[in-house]
Amino acid sequence: MSDTVRLRIRRQDGPEARARWESFALRRKPHMNVISCLQAIQADPVDADGRATTPVVWDCNCLEEVCGACTMVINGRARQACTALVDELGASITLEPLGKFPVVRDLVVDRQVMFENLKRIKGWIPIDGTYDLGPGPRLPERERQFAYSLSRCMTCGCCMEACPQVNPRTNFIGPATLAQAVYFNASPTGRMTASERLEAVMGDGGITECGNAQNCVKACPKEVPLTTAIAGLNRATTWHYVKNWLTR
Amino acid sequence: MDRKNIVIVGGGLAGQMAAVRAAEQHFHVDLVSLVPIKRSHSVCAQGGINAAVNTKGEGDSPWEHFDDTIYGGDFLANQTPVKRMCESAPGIIYLFDRMGVPFNRTAEGLLDFRRFGGTKHHRTAYAGATTGQQLLYALDEQVRRYEVAGQITKHEGWEFLSVVRDGGGACRGVVAANHVDGAIRAFRAGAVILATGGPGLIFGRSTNSVINTGAAAAAVYLQGGVYANGEFIQVHPTAIPGEDKLRLMSESARGEGGRVWVPRDGKPWYFLEEMYPAYGNLVPRDIATRAIFEVCVNQGLGVDGKNQVYLDLTHIPADELEVKLGGILEIYRKFTGEDPARVPMKVFPAVHYSMGGLWVDFDQMTSIPGLFAAGECEYQYHGGNRLGANSLLSCIHGGQVAARAAMDHVDGVPAAPGPDPYDAEVRRQEAVFEEIRSMDGDENPYRLHRELGEVMTDNVTVVRHNDRLDETLERIAEFKERWRHIGPPDRDGTLNQSLYFTRQLHHMLELAHVIALGARLRDESRGAHYKPAFPSRDDDRFLKTTLATHTPDGPRIDYEDVDIQYLPPRPRVYDVYRKEDRP
Numbered sequence A: 001m002s003d004t005v006r007l008r009i010r011r012q013d014g015p016e017a018r019a020r021w022e023s024f025a026l027r028r029k030p031h032m033n034v035i036s037c038l039q040a041i042q043a044d045p046v047d048a049d050g051r052a053t054t055p056v057v058w059d060c061n062c063l064e065e066v067c068g069a070c071t072m073v074i075n076g077r078a079r080q081a082c083t084a085l086v087d088e089l090g091a092s093i094t095l096e097p098l099g100k101f102p103v104v105r106d107l108v109v110d111r112q113v114m115f116e117n118l119k120r121i122k123g124w125i126p127i128d129g130t131y132d133l134g135p136g137p138r139l140p141e142r143e144r145q146f147a148y149s150l151s152r153c154m155t156c157g158c159c160m161e162a163c164p165q166v167n168p169r170t171n172f173i174g175p176a177t178l179a180q181a182v183y184f185n186a187s188p189t190g191r192m193t194a195s196e197r198l199e200a201v202m203g204d205g206g207i208t209e210c211g212n213a214q215n216c217v218k219a220c221p222k223e224v225p226l227t228t229a230i231a232g233l234n235r236a237t238t239w240h241y242v243k244n245w246l247t248r
Numbered sequence B: 001m002d003r004k005n006i007v008i009v010g011g012g013l014a015g016q017m018a019a020v021r022a023a024e025q026h027f028h029v030d031l032v033s034l035v036p037i038k039r040s041h042s043v044c045a046q047g048g049i050n051a052a053v054n055t056k057g058e059g060d061s062p063w064e065h066f067d068d069t070i071y072g073g074d075f076l077a078n079q080t081p082v083k084r085m086c087e088s089a090p091g092i093i094y095l096f097d098r099m100g101v102p103f104n105r106t107a108e109g110l111l112d113f114r115r116f117g118g119t120k121h122h123r124t125a126y127a128g129a130t131t132g133q134q135l136l137y138a139l140d141e142q143v144r145r146y147e148v149a150g151q152i153t154k155h156e157g158w159e160f161l162s163v164v165r166d167g168g169g170a171c172r173g174v175v176a177a178n179h180v181d182g183a184i185r186a187f188r189a190g191a192v193i194l195a196t197g198g199p200g201l202i203f204g205r206s207t208n209s210v211i212n213t214g215a216a217a218a219a220v221y222l223q224g225g226v227y228a229n230g231e232f233i234q235v236h237p238t239a240i241p242g243e244d245k246l247r248l249m250s251e252s253a254r255g256e257g258g259r260v261w262v263p264r265d266g267k268p269w270y271f272l273e274e275m276y277p278a279y280g281n282l283v284p285r286d287i288a289t290r291a292i293f294e295v296c297v298n299q300g301l302g303v304d305g306k307n308q309v310y311l312d313l314t315h316i317p318a319d320e321l322e323v324k325l326g327g328i329l330e331i332y333r334k335f336t337g338e339d340p341a342r343v344p345m346k347v348f349p350a351v352h353y354s355m356g357g358l359w360v361d362f363d364q365m366t367s368i369p370g371l372f373a374a375g376e377c378e379y380q381y382h383g384g385n386r387l388g389a390n391s392l393l394s395c396i397h398g399g400q401v402a403a404r405a406a407m408d409h410v411d412g413v414p415a416a417p418g419p420d421p422y423d424a425e426v427r428r429q430e431a432v433f434e435e436i437r438s439m440d441g442d443e444n445p446y447r448l449h450r451e452l453g454e455v456m457t458d459n460v461t462v463v464r465h466n467d468r469l470d471e472t473l474e475r476i477a478e479f480k481e482r483w484r485h486i487g488p489p490d491r492d493g494t495l496n497q498s499l500y501f502t503r504q505l506h507h508m509l510e511l512a513h514v515i516a517l518g519a520r521l522r523d524e525s526r527g528a529h530y531k532p533a534f535p536s537r538d539d540d541r542f543l544k545t546t547l548a549t550h551t552p553d554g555p556r557i558d559y560e561d562v563d564i565q566y567l568p569p570r571p572r573v574y575d576v577y578r579k580e581d582r583p
């Protein structure tokens, strides 16, 4: 393996600025990941031709793929930079910001819309209060495991990036938010307000936008069972629709 | 609007818990956070959260939990607040259960509990191996609910710079900077709660998130807040070494039966089990870390001749491992390419947690009236060494206490004396950035940070010697001087991370000074603080909280007595079960 790591990074000084490409050549070390490359550039900000530049701007916190912050497009695929190991990425590495969200600077994008979508589906358990009211409801371990598989979603946006239906025309809230609706509706307490969430996902930009392309589930780093969740939600909304119609 | 307004800085477990508590009591909360609160460092917590609910018929109780915590902390923690925390723990677990946290269950559908270090009881509730993430998300959802209701306003992407003090010295709000556009403004409040997490980055690479610089607590220290027990830094025995970060391998791996060993004379040597027959692999962290150091560094028995030991799970059925530890095994697999269900993991100690932090009273108020602190940024609950799974508990409990106290404070606070202090503080902070922008030396802030991290890790972690601490203090003075010769690699523009990092580095150097000086002056061994030249605990001289106060010549160190009203100090030994050496 070559002892140089080559990176091409798409840079953009601000939301309105024109994007440009910069190349970097770094000395290869054992166990590098994309984060340690970007850190090396911070410590010595010169490009591949030896010209001084500014450090590349990117987001990261946990560096162990639980916070979702460092998501970017690496060699054409949306994923986390912290788990992108250099030795597995081939001869040259291309870094770009996520394409479905507005760029703030360089590799940083604004994913606020995902948090806003969680408001739309009333993404919380409506507890009476945080004072001590004794134990919660019992739950079979099997149901708990399904809930857990959904609640590991770290709002990273990989599934949004992969989904063809997430685009300016559809207004689609996207697979992650739909799966969260399923999560809250699966909880013994959340179930009591399930119809509110069903109504929300039946509205504009909701579940009907999903074309069942299945790209999302393949893109999810946390193996959230997105398509299983969406299929279940489809059945629930259909049933809810019929029930509404019958009791009209 | 300022009277019923509380500013909370930080949206980890402590900050979010406080925010929800205050919003629920009809206060308005401005929640200021560097990162989107859902991405706070608390998501990293893997293993679990402690509460003595005794569902396994082991005779556990909050009192036992209290005893384990005080003993595990080598008697340095004030006992009144720790006792309250342990008593509130079962209620906290039930609350999070009601909020929907998918805690693992027993066959009966009840909460399951596992074992952690420093106790003989199954006392740790867990949600797979991503407990912190699950707890944080549950709060994040409640915060969102109050956001929709207009009770909480989030300000994400804002960095806290300083507190605003009125003519009488009381805290009346904060000044913060927006990272994207560089705007600096004041947030007014009747009370402020700081919940900004730990300072792991001072040691360069650690198990912490990279935002954990401790800069916010340092800013308060520079403004007159007292910083307590800074020298007590927990080094976790088991982490995966990495270029960018030392990733934690949770204690839950040992809680579920993982065994630590090195090859010796061609056979596995389970040295923890041999040295500490009563607790075995589940001795507290300071003890395990020193044993690993002894075996690797002093006896040269590290695996493959390197500083690393095996942490072995291969004897446990793979499907059981997946359900209980999936999240952390995935981390190991993703970063090393090896499967812990088939080959033993290779691990080594890494800086993990700060027991020290801002001094607070039993109601979480700092030495600055009206400024409260909760979570890892304060010092109150863990003494000389924190037990595993007690931090998430202390964050949540501390957040609850702080919210209550802050609301009471707001209700009783008179109008601010003297002129409006906000503009002056905003201008002072603007001037700081002007100064940093105008520096034009040839030091790079990121390289300087690396050097600081290396010096601190080499000299102020597992084993401490006074001559090396003296050298460290000299190096810190040199770093402070060199800081003034930084040329920020990026002077203006949107989201100028290096500008903010340069300021944070300044604050890290100040806290590094507090930590190293505290260690230098404490001539004893207690909990995580170990000096071979003073190998035993010295209660006569040092059963005392270290208090650091900022002066222009560096930290002034004083000492304060510890509240020991419930449990008289006794020797701390883990090779026999502690009941037997109780009087």
Ligand SMILES: Cc1cc2nc3c(=O)[nH]c(=O)nc-3n(C[C@H](O)[C@H](O)[C@H](O)COP(=O)(O)OP(=O)(O)OC[C@H]3O[C@@H](n4cnc5c(N)ncnc54)[C@H](O)[C@@H]3O)c2cc1C
Pocket (backbone or CB within 6 Å): B009, B010, B011, B012, B013, B014, B015, B032, B033, B034, B035, B036, B037, B040, B041, B042, B043, B044, B045, B046, B047, B048, B049, B131, B132, B158, B159, B160, B161, B195, B196, B197, B198, B207, B208, B209, B211, B212, B215, B216, B248, B250, B352, B353, B374, B375, B376, B377, B388, B389, B390, B391, B392, B393, B395
């Ligand atoms: C890898 C790992 C695993 C762990 N596992 C466990 C475990 O299993 N059990 C356990 O009990 N403990 C565990 N801990 C410890 C525990 O996770 C932390 O102590 C705890 O999460 C700290 O929470 P906090 O609320 O104090 O702060 P954090 O979660 O660190 O949050 C800090 C908040 O403050 C904000 N902030 C920081 N600085 C500023 C600033 N200047 N301006 C504005 N906002 C700011 C951040 O944006 C963030 O929202 C673990 C720690 C690590 C590193």
Ligand code: SF4
Pocket (backbone or CB within 6 Å): A162, A163, A164, A165, A166, A174, A175, A209, A210, A211, A212, A213, A214, A215, A216, A217, A226, A227
């Ligand atoms: S199934 Fe296809 S269309 Fe539907 S959310 Fe997933 S990627 Fe998008």
Ligand code: SF4
Pocket (backbone or CB within 6 Å): A152, A153, A154, A155, A156, A157, A158, A159, A160, A175, A176, A179, A219, A220, A221, A222, A223, A224, A226
């Ligand atoms: S579902 Fe998966 S890919 Fe989508 S945001 Fe959540 S973690 Fe990311």
Ligand code: FES
Pocket (backbone or CB within 6 Å): A059, A060, A061, A062, A063, A064, A065, A066, A067, A068, A069, A070, A071, A080, A081, A082, A083
């Ligand atoms: S930094 Fe948190 S997911 Fe990569």
